[in-house]
Amino acid sequence: MFVDLVEIEVEAGDGGNGVVSFHRAKNIAKGGPDGGDGGRGGDVAFKVDDNLMTLMDLKYRRKYAAERGADGSGGQKTGKDGKAVIVRVPPGTTIYDTQDRENLLFDLVDDGQQFVAVKGGRGGKGNVHFKSPTNQAPREATPGRQGEKKTLLLELRLIADVGLVGYPNAGKSTTLAVTSQAKPKIASYPFTTLAPNLGIVELGNYKSFRMADIPGIIEGASRGKGLGLSFLRHIMRTRVLLFILDASEPNPGEALSLLQKELAGFDWRLNEKPYVVALNKIDLVPPDRIDEMKISFGPDCITTSGVTKAGIDELKRALGEKLELYD
Numbered sequence: 001m002f003v004d005l006v007e008i009e010v011e012a013g014d015g016g017n018g019v020v021s022f023h024r025a026k027n028i029a030k031g032g033p034d035g036g037d038g039g040r041g042g043d044v045a046f047k048v049d050d051n052l053m054t055l056m057d058l059k060y061r062r063k064y065a066a067e068r069g070a071d072g073s074g075g076q077k078t079g080k081d082g083k084a085v086i087v088r089v090p091p092g093t094t095i096y097d098t099q100d101r102e103n104l105l106f107d108l109v110d111d112g113q114q115f116v117a118v119k120g121g122r123g124g125k126g127n128v129h130f131k132s133p134t135n136q137a138p139r140e141a142t143p144g145r146q147g148e149k150k151t152l153l154l155e156l157r158l159i160a161d162v163g164l165v166g167y168p169n170a171g172k173s174t175t176l177a178v179t180s181q182a183k184p185k186i187a188s189y190p191f192t193t194l195a196p197n198l199g200i201v202e203l204g205n206y207k208s209f210r211m212a213d214i215p216g217i218i219e220g221a222s223r224g225k226g227l228g229l230s231f232l233r234h235i236m237r238t239r240v241l242l243f244i245l246d247a248s249e250p251n252p253g254e255a256l257s258l259l260q261k262e263l264a265g266f267d268w269r270l271n272e273k274p275y276v277v278a279l280n281k282i283d284l285v286p287p288d289r290i291d292e293m294k295i296s297f298g299p300d301c302i303t304t305s306g307v308t309k310a311g312i313d314e315l316k317r318a319l320g321e322k323l324e325l326y327d
């Protein structure tokens, strides 16, 4: 199952208490104060793990609480710090406070990157700290501070350079499959792809880019039709869009403007992104019609076939060039 949105509770550990204690020894009648401090509570942190692709694990466990710090003890012993909890998340996880959804707390991108979401409470002070010239036997110690608590919204936005956009059945997954090692499901019915796929497209000379395939979009998707537009969040951070149009359909030009309209309905910034158009399925189109379409779409349009692989190398090159141009 692909999970890209979860709400969870995180609770850092409270600090341990400082204690009141006095030094006791055989030949000392009244020893001085020796109550130690409490340990620090554990933090709850998030850490990027490149091997994860979804937030699924977090769907089944909604609460993460770290350990409390131990209380101090006599002999000026500080209590042990509470153990932290580290929650592993896929790259591209963005974290918001549910109380303030506009305010991005953190954007976790690189493998190993870590973010402390809630801090453990400080330990309290033992009575050893309260000794003064006028008070040699303080009976004062402070309790540990409370650990922070938050409810967080985690949203996954896949990290890719190029995002595939198109109507269902246009050949998006096929294009990903013939340009990368990815093996997405391909079938001759709409809405075959139900969750995003990622592939790495090799350009040679050690150059490559990441391409994301998402479910198809239909007219009215911004009003919830089909699978809706929520998957578009996965192409929000791509640098270039690749529109896949079915060239064997009567009006691919209209398909492009409808797609762009739906994108604008989700977030106008999507339409500001540079793009390349692939007129796909040209193996089903007579040559003179192909020439006609090439002229009307202009230079940023490549004619392709996922079946004969015509135009696929040219498409990879065009995407590579666009990415370099908008680096």
Ligand SMILES: Nc1nc2c(ncn2[C@@H]2O[C@H](COP(=O)(O)OP(=O)(O)OP(=O)(O)O)[C@@H](O)[C@H]2O)c(=O)[nH]1
Pocket (backbone or CB within 6 Å): 166, 167, 168, 169, 170, 171, 172, 173, 174, 175, 185, 186, 187, 188, 189, 190, 191, 192, 193, 194, 214, 215, 216, 217, 280, 281, 282, 283, 284, 304, 305, 306, 307, 308
């Ligand atoms: N003739 C021909 N068929 C193609 C071409 N590309 C894809 N197809 C076929 O079109 C159908 C849909 O292909 P997909 O790659 O699953 O399309 P999609 O855009 O990912 O579809 P959804 O995931 O449903 O949105 C499959 O039967 C493919 O084999 C092509 O260039 N030529």
Ligand SMILES: [Mg+2]
Pocket (backbone or CB within 6 Å): 172, 173, 174, 185, 186, 192, 193, 214, 215
């Ligand atoms: Mg697909």
